[in-house]
Amino acid sequence: MLRFSKVTFLFALIFAWAAHAEPVYILIDDSGSMDDRRKQLAATQALTQELEELAAETNVSINLFGGENGGDCSSDIRINDLKPLSTFDRSEVSPSPSGFTPLAAAIGQTLLEVDGTKATIIVIGDAEDSCGVDICTLVPPLLNRQPDVDLRFVLSEPS
Numbered sequence: 001m002l003r004f005s006k007v008t009f010l011f012a013l014i015f016a017w018a019a020h021a022e023p024v025y026i027l028i029d030d031s032g033s034m035d036d037r038r039k040q041l042a043a044t045q046a047l048t049q050e051l052e053e054l055a056a057e058t059n060v061s062i063n064l065f066g067g068e069n070g071g072d073c074s075s076d077i078r079i080n081d082l083k084p085l086s087t088f089d090r091s092e093v094s095p096s097p098s099g100f101t102p103l104a105a106a107i108g109q110t111l112l113e114v115d116g117t118k119a120t121i122i123v124i125g126d127a128e129d130s131c132g133v134d135i136c137t138l139v140p141p142l143l144n145r146q147p148d149v150d151l152r153f154v155l156s157e158p159s
């Protein structure tokens with residue numbers, strides 16, 4: 001009986017950890033540089049792969065940047081609210097590539113949204129900022145202030 005209780009407790013801990021996994025913010029490049037069928041296909045495949053690796057209970061925020069979603073360099077980037085992955089509807093992500101690539105602004109705005117909590121930020125795109133901001137200069141100091149943030153780039157270059 002004691003052995004069963006320990007196993008039950010262990011499963012309860014694992015379930016609780018999985019249910020409260022860190023939030024994931026996905027940033028998808030929707031700028032003019034992505035206006036290539038092969039790049040769009042690569043980005044779609046990358047998004048699918050990233051989502052398949054997450055538990056259904058994971059809170060996600062999926063965001064497009066560039067194009068009609070903040071496609072000029074002066075636009076504010078709106079970060080969508082977190083919600084359980086199980087409620088995500090693919091039709092919510094409909095890219096229409098155009099405009100500039102405010103990559104640094106999108107990362108910066110997401111880091112402001114995260115605001116010191118543990119989170120993962122995944123950027124899907126061609127990793128080029130066309131707004132004149134050097135992400136290698138801007139992002140490291142922001143990440144140093146938020147050590148619990150994991151920032152990853154998934155390049156959507158066609159193979």
